[in-house]
Amino acid sequence: MSAAEDPDRVTCAVLIIGDEILSGRTQDTNLRDIARYLNVLGIDLAEARTVPDVLQEIVDALNALRSRYDYVITTGGIGPTHDDITADAIAAAFGVELEEHPEIIAMMQSRWQGELNAARRRMARVPVGGRLVKNPVQGPPGFTIGNVFTLAGVPTIMRGMLEDVGPRMRGGRPTVSRTVRVEGSGEGAIAAPLEAVARAHPDMSLGSYPFFGAEGYGSNLVIRSRDPAALAGVVDELIAALKGAGIENVREIEVA
CATH class of the missing domain: 3.40.980.10 (MoaB/Mog-like domain)
Structure with missing residues (x-):
């Protein structure tokens, strides 16, 4: 939009x-x-x-x-x-x-x-x-x-x-973000379900941010929207899509 x-x-x-x-x-x-x-x-x-x-x-x-x-x-x-x-x-x-x-x-x-x-x-x-x-x-x-x-x-x-x-400045509605953490799976494994959810919600921003370190590897998937209620629904949808693709180690995390 x-x-x-x-x-x-x-x-x-x-x-x-x-x-x-x-x-x-x-x-x-x-x-x-x-x-x-x-x-x-x-x-x-x-x-x-x-x-x-x-x-x-x-x-x-x-x-x-x-x-x-x-x-x-x-x-x-x-x-x-x-x-x-x-x-x-x-x-x-x-x-x-x-x-x-x-x-x-x-x-x-x-x-x-x-x-x-x-x-x-x-x-x-x-x-x-x-x-x-x-x-x-x-x-x-x-x-x-x-x-x-x-x-x-x-x-x-x-x-x-x-x-x-x-x-x-003229302010707008603040953007709210929520983060879904995927551990033990690379971006190649999560790309398809992430893209499917992104295509279904073009008014939202979905980004993948990989991490690597002593704690392992994976990606933090960040979803941003001005509509908190709609955002909550998309978080649930994304988690379900990932699990439907066989990716089980998925959870929402709080980010400061």
């Missing part, structure tokens, strides 16, 4: 910006944190992209995502150095100029006793028409324009900024 067919579905994309992510020098954890935060709000994280510090690539990716989804969250590239070009790219994508935001200037003058060099002033630039996103941790705020929220790349700061983003 598409977002247009499901009025309860609200979608968001994440655009991760930075050469350091693509090079492997920095491990991204923001995507995980954003996904968890959005799920509580009932917003589906529908797509994530990572792009380098190249203005046109940021512009192209942003325009593609903001036209397709209800919201876009960007992370990274709003610091004081020459390669922090996220604000430039977002202004270009929206066809507006950048301006020094007076609130950010005042905030930085207070912090640095009025001494603002060119690098620090870069962090005060906001696209014309943009509004600030609070930064409760340290440093200048992020900003929002249109359906785009621009946040810092530093995880602790990004998480703090998210708290000001959530109330500005």
Whole structure:
């Protein structure tokens, strides 16, 4: 079911910006944190992209995502150095100029006793028409324009900024998940009954996540839906289908 067919579905994309992510020098954890935060709000994280510090690539990716989804969250590239070009790219994508935001200037003058060099002033630039996103941790705020929220790349700061983003978003019905654990059988054995149940319920998400370790091997089958009652029925149906295929070591588990 598409977002247009499901009025309860609200979608968001994440655009991760930075050469350091693509090079492997920095491990991204923001995507995980954003996904968890959005799920509580009932917003589906529908797509994530990572792009380098190249203005046109940021512009192209942003325009593609903001036209397709209800919201876009960007992370990274709003610091004081020459390669922090996220604000430039977002202004270009929206066809507006950048301006020094007076609130950010005042905030930085207070912090640095009025001494603002060119690098620090870069962090005060906001696209014309943009509004600030609070930064409760340290440093200048992020900003929002249109359906785009621009946040810092530093995880602790990004998480703090998210708290000001959530109330500005239209939430949907939260997705609920339940997990069926299959032990001692590989994905080849469970594929047919899993596919049959998935085909019978195209409005639900069914995924298989294999595990291997000292405790043995198998798969955790995760079913997701916005309808808890319907979800319970599909869990029972899946367990019955697996047992009908001769797979006996099957049980539902609680996942924190």
